[in-house]
Amino acid sequence: MRGVFYCLTLSFGFLASGLVPAQAQDGPPPSVTDPDRLPGVAPLPGEDDSLSPPMVIPPPDEAPTDNPDAFGSAPPTEEETAPDEDTRTADETPVQEIDRLFTELRRVADARDARRVAGRIERHWRRSGSATIDLLMQRAARAMTREDNAAALDVLDQALVIAPDYPEAWNRRATLNFSMNRLGKSLADIEQTLVREPRHWGALMGLAIILEQTGHKDKALETYLRVLAVYPALDSAQDAAGRLSEELLGPAI
Structure with missing residues (x-):
């Protein structure tokens, strides 16, 4: 069954075509804050500016029913990334490198090797x-760790005023809105992420989770399969696609 998942590529169209779950429509995305507040980028209340956590704190490769800390896969370990940190050839642009890495990700069957490429x-x-933007993303991550949702939203809104084409800011705000059970707003941010990076498996996983939670299991299965078309070795997508496929279509003979 898994081999079938790997070769399927499905189009993303149900958000734009009006198939967003009705119960998730909780209003338009929040408006961004006044960019005039940005100069100086003052620390958030209670924030220790000496701390420098990673810009994004991805979750483990967890079950799709769990609320993720962020829509994304677990980062590779130091051991997995240390030997070949820089793989770009001398004449390769960043766009060419990421396209090559996605091609490699589709071909890698071993989960450990795939995590290295995904990282x-x-x-x-x-x-x-x-x-x-890097500083704002760090502060948003710290606020989310403290569960200070208001501060995290404020900082992410500021980031999107400055860099509206930066996919990770949309993805991070989608994650935050999801954690606050604001599913309509999370869907809107996921859509913006995917407009800018259609291969973003973390945003696709978030979309699939929301569709499944709101009872749209057929669309959730399509989305899990789209994740597997991009990242075939992602265990959580494999498990979710297998589970939903059996539930909707019956066990494989």
């Missing part, structure tokens, strides 16, 4: 190209 892709996604 390199996620590092590309985290490169905003702006020190200000």
Whole structure:
């Protein structure tokens, strides 16, 4: 059954075509804050500016029914990434490198090797190209760790004022809205993430989780299969697709 999952590529169209779950429609995305508040980027209340956590704190490769800390896969371990941290050839652009890494990710069957490739892709996604955005993303991650949702939303809104084309800021806000059970807003942010990076398996996993939780299991299965078309070795997507396929279509003979 798993081999079938690997070769399927499904289109993302049910958000734009009006198939977003009705019970998830809780209003338009929140408006962004006044960019005039940005100069100086003051620390958040209770924040220790000496701390420098990673810009994004991805979750484990967990069961799809769990609320993720972020829509994304677990980062590879130090041991998995240390030997070949820089793989770009001399004449390869960043876009060419990430395209090559996605091709490699589709071909890797071993989960450990796939995590190494996925980790390199996620590092590309985290490169905003702006020190200000990187700082705001760090502060959003710290606020989310403290469960200070209001502060995290404020900082992410600021990041999106400055860099509306940065997919990880949309993905991070989608994660936060999901954790607050604001599913309509999370769906809107997921859609914005996928407009900018259609191969973002973390955003696709978030979309599939929401569709499954709101009873749209057929669309959830389609989305899990789309994850597997991008990242075939992702265990959580394999498990979810197998479980839903058996539930909707019956056990494989």
